[in-house]
Amino acid sequence: MKLNLENYKSILRLGLPILIAQLGLIVVGFADNIMVGRYSTEALASASFVNNLFNTVIFACMGFSYGLTPIVAMLYTRGSHDEIGATVKGALIVNVLFALGATAVMTFVYLNIDRMGQPEELLPTIRPYFLIYLSGLVPIAVFNVFAQWSYAINNSRMPMWILLSANVLNIIGNYVLIYGHFGMPELGLNGAGISTLVARIICPVVIAGVFFMRGRYRQYAHGFRRNRVTGVIMRRINRTSWPVSMQMTFESGSFTFAAVVAGWTGAIALASFQVIVIVGTLGFCIYYSIGSAISVLVANAHGLSDRRAMRGIAFSGYHLMLLLAGVSSTIFIVFGRYMVGAFTEDTAVISTTLTLIFPLVLYQLGDATQITFANALRGTSNVMPMLWIAFVSYLVIGMPATYLLAIPAGMGIFGIILSFSVSLFVAAAFFSVYFFRSTSERTRV
Numbered sequence: 001m002k003l004n005l006e007n008y009k010s011i012l013r014l015g016l017p018i019l020i021a022q023l024g025l026i027v028v029g030f031a032d033n034i035m036v037g038r039y040s041t042e043a044l045a046s047a048s049f050v051n052n053l054f055n056t057v058i059f060a061c062m063g064f065s066y067g068l069t070p071i072v073a074m075l076y077t078r079g080s081h082d083e084i085g086a087t088v089k090g091a092l093i094v095n096v097l098f099a100l101g102a103t104a105v106m107t108f109v110y111l112n113i114d115r116m117g118q119p120e121e122l123l124p125t126i127r128p129y130f131l132i133y134l135s136g137l138v139p140i141a142v143f144n145v146f147a148q149w150s151y152a153i154n155n156s157r158m159p160m161w162i163l164l165s166a167n168v169l170n171i172i173g174n175y176v177l178i179y180g181h182f183g184m185p186e187l188g189l190n191g192a193g194i195s196t197l198v199a200r201i202i203c204p205v206v207i208a209g210v211f212f213m214r215g216r217y218r219q220y221a222h223g224f225r226r227n228r229v230t231g232v233i234m235r236r237i238n239r240t241s242w243p244v245s246m247q248m249t250f251e252s253g254s255f256t257f258a259a260v261v262a263g264w265t266g267a268i269a270l271a272s273f274q275v276i277v278i279v280g281t282l283g284f285c286i287y288y289s290i291g292s293a294i295s296v297l298v299a300n301a302h303g304l305s306d307r308r309a310m311r312g313i314a315f316s317g318y319h320l321m322l323l324l325a326g327v328s329s330t331i332f333i334v335f336g337r338y339m340v341g342a343f344t345e346d347t348a349v350i351s352t353t354l355t356l357i358f359p360l361v362l363y364q365l366g367d368a369t370q371i372t373f374a375n376a377l378r379g380t381s382n383v384m385p386m387l388w389i390a391f392v393s394y395l396v397i398g399m400p401a402t403y404l405l406a407i408p409a410g411m412g413i414f415g416i417i418l419s420f421s422v423s424l425f426v427a428a429a430f431f432s433v434y435f436f437r438s439t440s441e442r443t444r445v
Helices: 005-039 041-066 068-078 080-112 118-135 137-152 157-179 189-213 213-227 229-263 267-303 307-343 347-354 359-361 364-379 384-406 412-438
Strands: none
Touching: 005 157, 005 267, 005 307, 041 068, 041 080, 041 118, 041 137, 041 189, 041 229, 041 267, 068 080, 068 137, 068 229, 068 267, 068 364, 080 118, 080 137, 080 213, 080 229, 118 189, 118 307, 137 157, 137 189, 137 267, 137 307, 189 213, 213 229, 229 364, 229 384, 229 412, 267 307, 267 359, 267 364, 267 412, 307 347, 307 359, 307 364, 359 364, 359 412, 364 384, 364 412, 384 412
C-alpha cells in the first residue's frame, strides 16, 4: 500500500499528546514503585499483588469507556455536536454504573483475599492498600468518559495537561506520605495509595469543569444539558462498550492471573514480577497512545465510509508501532539493569528481575501488533469479534500457558513472563485478520 505522509502526521498529531500523558503515568508508576521498593520489599510485593489484581478492573473500566470513542468520532465528522453531548451524558451514566459494579466485585474479592494463596506475612499490608485503591474506581470511570470524548473530537492535549498536573501532585504526595516528610505521618504503602487516590479525584473534577465551563465546548455542554438520553443512544453505547471492555478484561485478567501465580512462588518472585511489569508499561503505554489515535482516525474515516482510508491509517499506525517497539526493546536491553536497580536494593529481587528482560523484549512485537489492529478494529465499530478473540487468546490459551510454563515446566517467574508472548501473538493474528475482513470491499460499512 502506498505510504501517505498525511496519515503519519495525523496519527502523531493526535497520538503525541496522549503519549506524553502516558509517559507521565509511567513516571508516576516508576516513582511509586521506586519509593515503595526502597521503603521495603514487603511493601513492593504487596503493591505488586494489589496493583495487578486491580489492573483487571481498571482496564475493564477503561475498555468500557472506549466504546464512546468511535461513536463520538463519527458524530464529530458529521458535525452532530448536540448528539455528542447527549452521547457523553449516556456514556457517563453507564460508565459510573459499570464502575459501581466493578467496586462490588472487588469488595467480594477483598473479603476473600486470604484464600488466594499469597504469603501470609503480606496480608496486613495488602488489606488497607486494597481498600484505598478500591475507592478510586468511580473517579477513574468519570475521567475516562470525558477523556475519550476529548480524544474523539481530535483534542488530545487537554487530557494530557490534566494528567501531567495530577501526576506531579501524585509524586509529591508519595514523597511526603510514604516517608513522613514535612511533619506528615510515615504511612508507607498506604501513603502511596492515598496520594494516587487524591490525584484520581482531581482529574475528573477538572476535566468535567472544562467540559461544562469553557466556551469552546459550549455546544457539547448544551447538548449534554438539553437532550434526553434515549434508548437508542444507550443501546449504541452498550453495543460498542461491552465487547471492548470484555476484551481488555480478558487481557488484563491474564496478567492478574500471572501475578497470582507469581505469588505462589514466593515474595521475591512477586516483587520481581511487579518490577518487570512496571518496566514493561513503558512499551504498553507508548503503544496505547498511538493505538488511541489509530482508533479515532479510523472512526473518522468510517464515518465517511472510506475503506481505503481506514486501511491506510491502520498501516501507517502499524509502521509507527514497529518503530516504537524497536525503541522500547532497545531501551529494555541497554538500560534494563539500571532500571531494575532503581526500584529496589534487594539483590535477590534484582537478580531475579534481570533474568526476565529477554521474555519482556520477546513479547513487544506481539503487544504492538495486537494493540494496533485491536484499536483499528474498534474504530470500525465492528467490535463483537474482539470479545471472542480476547477470550480465546488470553483465557483459553494464555492462562493455561502461564500455569504450565511456571509450575509443571518448572520455569517459575521466567515461564510466567514468557507465556505473555503466546497470548499476545495469537491475539495479534486474530485482530489483524478481522480488521482486514471488516474493511474489505465485500463488507458493509
